[in-house]
Amino acid sequence: MRLDALFEDLESQFDALQEGDLYGEVADRIRAEVAKFTVLDRLRGAVGTVIRVELTHAEPVQGELARVGKDCLLLEAERSEEWLIPAAALTAVHGLGPWAEPAEGAVAAKLGLAHLLRGIARDRSPVTLFGVGHPVTGTIDRVGADFLEIAEHPLDAPRRRTEVYNNRLVPTQTLTAVRRR
Template sequence: MRWDSLFDDLAGQLDDELAVDDDAVRIEAERLRRGRLMLRERLVALCGDADAPGPLVVELVDGTTWRLRVRSIGKDWLQADSGTPGGREVVVPLDAIAAIAMTQTQIDWSLDDVAVREPRLLDRLTVSFLLRDLCRRRAAVIVRTRTGSWTGTVDRVGRDHLDLAVHEPGSPRRSRSIEQIRVIVLAEVVVVERAA
């Protein structure tokens, strides 16, 4: 009888130690997973879900702060509705983000262990590809850089720069209305906003 209770006690201690070891392994695995997270992955977790918690407060490298509702994320950019009147569409290169002020709910969502999903075409599209589309559409844009902002039409997009035909906001791109062609290095672009 005493042997049975001893064996039961030893078995219980072993189960407890194994459970503690399993918990420690799970905690360490989660710590490693979170340590490998990139900002893009955290933003993807907050994007495109109707239940996702509110807009993000994003501080950019030029010192401006934007309230953005992220709609889609590419390889190195995000597309969002801005908090400006009319909620204009903006494109922000991920390298232009200095910080994001998140609520605790947004933090929790962004750290969730999201199931691996199939790669999408959007995940491979770069900001230069997106800007080439704006160029083809001849869309009027406001290009904000670290040093200023210009309104115009994107004439062409190279691998690391774009040509912006600068003209008055609201006017169509016409040769006589172009003030200058500004060649802007893509690394300096902070926000590209669709002009009204």
Template sequence: MRWEALFTDLEAQLAAAGQADLEAEIADRQRGEVAGLDLAARLRAQRGRSLSVYLGLAGGPLNGVLGQLGADWFLLESAAGSHVVALDAVSMIEGMNRYSVQAAPTVQLRLVSALRGLARDRYPVGLQLRSGQQPLHGSIDRVGRDFLEFAAVEPGAARRRENISSYRVIPLGQVAAVSTIR
């Protein structure tokens, strides 16, 4: 019997078993880490990437470079305009890599705060609702705790009293995305 061959074989088996255990432990830890991630953590690692975002019934895709992230929204910026997207309205995102960032950002503005900023400036916007109807054009006049008031105008028309076709009250939970045009 060759002892050297036997010991070499046993060492190789032990090393292989140890490597298999290590790989199993790594895979188990990775599954555990991924299970603790949310979509916001995945998005934080994507800042500066070009993404295509689909909004279920509200349509899509919205294309742009991922910018600012809030507590429940994110900003996509493109040459044509910007889109403030409600995080829970997203049905699919294309273009993300496999990285994630666990740490929460220091500033966590909520969607309602971003909408109040648009209302303050009466900025012309396109409003996409989760229901999938055609986007509304106009401006956000006021934002309450759980609703917004919207002055609808024809696309391209300025927000003037004579151009307003209707005033609408929309629950914030129905807002999928708000787009500005450059």
């Protein structure tokens, strides 16, 4: 009888050690996988949800996360506003779930801030730039590799030569956000 109790005790200790080892191994693997995630991977996992972002040189923005590029994100906010935000301008993000997703496909991995700015320039949409001192309004005329040129004019006026009061070159690294209505 004593030997039976001893064997049962040893078996239960062995089972507990195996469970502990398995738990530790799983936890280590999870930590190793999470260490591979980037901010953009975490944001891709939240596409379609409402988030709030804090920015370096602008007020926080809240909206539905519509798209995540290779170096930026697009939020759809109230009043039909779209916010194009460089990832480098983020200081905090609120409202993310526990998910993360890597970039899908070669094309999605290449679509970034400059590509989306060129689309806005092609649409001739009036915008407000943030992060360049005070907010600047106008129409983006050109987008280079690391800059954009904006024809400054009031948002409620179309881009006409008579309405443009300044042409400004802005390095894209200084942008905090671009708002399009």
